[in-house]
Amino acid sequence: MxxxxxxxxxxxxxxxxxxxxxxxxxxxxxxxxxxxxxxxxxxxxxxxxxxxxxxxxxxxxxxxxxxxxxxxxxxxxxxxxxxxxxxxxxxDMQRLIGDQLQPVKRNSRNSEAFLGMTWDKYHTLDEIYKWLDDLAATYPNIVKTVVMGRSFENREIKGIIINYKPDKTDKVIGMLEGTLHAREWISPATVSWIVKEFLTSNDPAVRSIAEDIEWHVFPVVNPDGYVYTFTDNRMWRKNRGTRNFTSCAASGLLDDASNGVDLNRNFDFVWMSMGASSNPCLNTFAGLAPASEPETVAIVNYVKNINSQGKFIYYYSFHSYTQLIVVPYSNVTGMDVLKADNYGDMFEIAARGAAKLRQRFGTIYRYGTAHDTLYVMSGTSFDWVKQETNIPVSYLIELRDLGEYGFLLPPEQIIPNNLEIMDALVEMDRVTRQMGYYSGTVPVICTLSVVTLCALVSLLM
Ligand SMILES: [Zn+2]
Structure with a gap:
């Protein structure tokens, strides 16, 4: 009572x-x-x-x-x-949630720290944003902070631009998008690690990726939702838009479950056609119109802007969980995969990345379209970016694990997750360069033989 x-x-x-x-x-x-x-x-x-x-x-x-x-x-x-x-x-979910906020016992693998950021537990939005400011202050000639827009609750959507060659005229551009879904805490922990590697690694391959590309990095594009997972409900996924409030208790959900839109169903890519809901109470609620949410608008405008500034070749959207490299487009299967005109190349780059990733700890990532690996989706950011810009490499990466812990991935797994993802990114960059995408000399039409091979591999997975 x-x-x-x-x-x-x-x-x-x-x-x-x-x-x-x-x-x-x-x-x-x-x-x-x-x-x-x-x-x-x-x-x-x-x-x-x-x-x-x-x-x-x-x-x-x-x-x-x-x-x-x-x-x-x-x-x-x-x-x-x-x-x-x-x-x-x-x-007991609460015990695992508590574990996620406690630093794991120190050993050589998890004791890494960089300018106050650590990867032995999960960090709050304030900690992440402070770290971005500290990076800009420490590397004034390489890193600058940028705010792409504001969230529904008026928080900054803050990121950084890493640019080792500011005077270069023919820019090659990449973007990392983290935490579109609030509860997927491994996403910002991965993106921040990639930033650390770009700034500190001595590996020549990592140095090439870091220095040949102007990187636009946003660890948390859904800041309201992310904060809400710390303050109110660890399992929140959507943004915190309240415009579609309706009582949800009758559906067996929290009564205020409608206070949010699934940002990864809100983009103008075959919006609301499949794998999305018009019911505000559900986790896949797509909003009342494409790009109805301020977070979506911020990403849309930002991507259009950087696309006009140089050769935009990478867009990575980091989610969890299921261990997947998802290739556009998320509404197609069979021969319709050719609607993405370099599907064969994207499939091969993903395959090579997954093979490399597996070498370190044996972790298996599957790859292919959403239809073939997960389930159909519409209104997703990475599909929209591909459709809008015809970028050669746009993936949604579902990080660890396969569901043993799911969203409550123990902090012991953060660094192993990050190490293997870094291996994959390096390998995928190597293949992308080999294919000529940096110079723009490759034909973007996937040959039939490559696609046939892709389809065969897909069937064998
Ligand atoms: Zn997600």
Whole structure:
């Protein structure tokens, strides 16, 4: 009763929700084998028994569902009734959330630090933004901060430009986009590591990438959502736009789940056509129109601007989890992959990157279009960038892991994740250069033989 009163007061006063605890919440893995089982899993959320981590529920695809302790018996009863098996992956989400904010014990691998930034735990927006300022102050001739726009709650979307050759006239440009989805904390931890490597590595291959390209780096493009994952709800994914508020309690979700738009469904790329929702309560809510959100508008304007300034060759959008290098376009499969005119090259660059990545720790990344590796999507940033600029290399990278911890990846894995991703970026750059994209001499039409090979490889994966 007391909790209910506080909750009611919070709504009446119009303040943000009370910080949600995930104490005793379990996460289960379910693989529905029939359409009936798919329906049972979807109903678990509708009935308020659990909340799905995944955007879609499909036959023979793993889904993860988090279940509060007071619903655990009901959850198990529903599974028994539906003859469905489930595997418990996480026994207490709150313990893992606590772990993410505690530095891991120091050893040679995780003791790295650079100008106050560390990769032994996850960092707040303020810490990340301060670090960007410190980088600009420390490397005044190479690094400058830039604000691409402001969020719904008027926070800066801050990044840096790394430019070792400011006088170069024929610029080659790349962009790193982090944390479009708020809860994917490994994303800014990866982007910041890449920055550190660009500024400090002695590896000649890394030096080439760092110094031959003007890099535009934005570790957190959804700052409101990211802050909200620290202050209120660790599992928040969307931005914090409140214009489409509607009560969501009847769908078994948090009542204020509609206070946000999925930014990676909000871009003007076959918007709202597939893998997106018009229901504001859902995690894939695409907004009421393409680029309805200030964060999307900021990215759109920024990308158009840098595209006009030189040869724009790299766009990387970092997400988690599932270990994928996703190749545009996310709405096509079969021969329609040729709608991206250098699909064969993008597929090969991704394949070579994934092969290199695997060498360090054996981590397996799959690669290909979203349709072939994950599920169809529309309104995504990396697809929009490809369509808008015809950039040769635009990927969405889903970082670690495969779902053992998912969004709650332990900090022990940050540096191993970063090391292997850096290996992949270096290899992908090597292949991209070999293909002639720096000089712009390659034909951008994918040959039929390459695509046939791509398709065969795709089938074998
Ligand atoms: Zn994501």
């Amino acid at each position: 007391k909790t209910y009163l506080v909750f009611l007061l919070t709504i009446i006063l119009g303040t943000s929700a009370i910080k949600q605890t995930f104490e005793g919440y379990k996460v289960y893995k379910i693989i529905p084998r029939t359409q009936d089982e798919v329906n049972v899993v979807k109903d678990l959320q509708t009935k308020g028994i659990g909340q799905l981590w995944d955007d879609q529920v499909n036959i023979n695809y793993e889904v993860r569902i988090m279940v509060p302790p007071h619903k655990d018996d009901e959850f198990k009863n529903e599974l028994v009734r539906g003859y469905i098996g489930a595997e418990e992956l996480i026994s």
